[in-house]
Amino acid sequence: MLFERLFGPRTPPASSVVHLSVRPQPLPLLMVRNPRARRYLLRLRPDGTARVTIPRGGTSAVARQFVERHAAWLERELQRLQSQPRKPAAWTIGTEILLRGDPVRIEVGPNGDDKEIEGPSSSGYGATSEDDATGEAETVRFGGELVRVSDPVADLRPAIEGHLRKLATRELPPRVLELAAQHGLTVRRITVRSQKSRWGSCSRRGTISLNWRLIQTPASVSDYICLHELVHLRQMNHSPGFWREVERVCPDYRMAKHWLKEHSGLLR
Ligand SMILES: [Zn+2]
Structure with a gap:
């Protein structure tokens, strides 16, 4: 075929x-x-x-x-x-990742590096089901975030990316609404997704879709993407008029575009 x-x-x-x-x-x-x-x-x-x-x-x-x-x-x-710095394929303890534009190192979380030896309980040797539950909490931390992982020696990327996506889903939509209100725009729906090659998009029906990886960019960059998509609610093109409007609502947009270009590896 x-x-x-x-x-x-x-x-x-x-x-x-x-x-x-x-x-x-x-x-x-x-x-x-x-x-x-x-x-x-x-x-x-x-x-x-x-x-x-x-x-x-x-x-x-x-x-x-x-x-x-x-x-x-x-x-x-x-x-x-x-x-360009390459994104390491697997994330492990010690890997540096970006969170809100800052490089942060993945570290062992509280209790994560405690070596435990089980002693006898009051009723003799042998763990109870309660002991099992408390004995399995393994965490890693990065930049003030704490993530529970099943195995801290394995690739931490799926668990951490899942956490980053949750952060983005919680934080990005309210920010879009805030920016929309500031500029008198109405957005119908906001979704946070995992696009492969774009940071955001705006549909003709007024839905703005944002890439969860924006949680890894500085706030000014993430705001630029939100504003760029919001301006699309008025102009569905990239005409000079569109860019004039972007510049009006986001005077530093060129710096944001430059940052995104330098960090395009984040999308890989
Ligand atoms: Zn655009």
């Missing part, structure tokens, strides 16, 4: 991969045809592959030329990507 779709005789290839020779290493280039695209588009994805969009009527030869003309840009972006 997939093979036919990619290489079948009747349809032109939907996508193909070639390798570009750029420094510091050859770069896989994915060529993707998109009949709805109006021009050639080049993008370096966070996974380190380049992607060029071929518009309707375009050819892979022209796409290739287009990419080669922008090889210096790709090299620069690749170097920037590689110099």
Whole structure:
């Protein structure tokens, strides 16, 4: 099926991969045809592959030329990507993560490092069910937060991310409402989600969706995303007028955008 779709005789290839020779290493280039695209588009994805969009009527030869003309840009972006601090795959005791823009270290929580030896109870050896319940509380802490984990030696990331998401779900929607009230806007619904590649979005029906990872960004950055989406309630585009309005409600928005660019790895 997939093979036919990619290489079948009747349809032109939907996508193909070639390798570009750029420094510091050859770069896989994915060529993707998109009949709805109006021009050639080049993008370096966070996974380190380049992607060029071929518009309707375009050819892979022209796409290739287009990419080669922008090889210096790709090299620069690749170097920037590689110099970014990488998010470690697993989180363990000692891992540093961001909370509200500050780096915080994951540490053993209270009781977590107590070595316990069970002595005899008044009725002799052998744990009661009550002892079992109290003996299993293992916690880790980071930046004033305390998280219960089943095994502090395992990857702590699922438990901690779950906790961060809970914090975000509690804190972000009230903040959006507060900002909306300040600027006389009405938002119908706010959801906190786990988007892969965006910090927030606004639907035509007036629902604002925010990425829970905003709890990891400084408040000014998280506010910028909330305001950006709120302004979309008035303008569903990124026109100069939209950006003027963003600047009016969030004068430092360029700094926030810069921070997000520097920390795009958070979304990976
Ligand atoms: Zn937008």
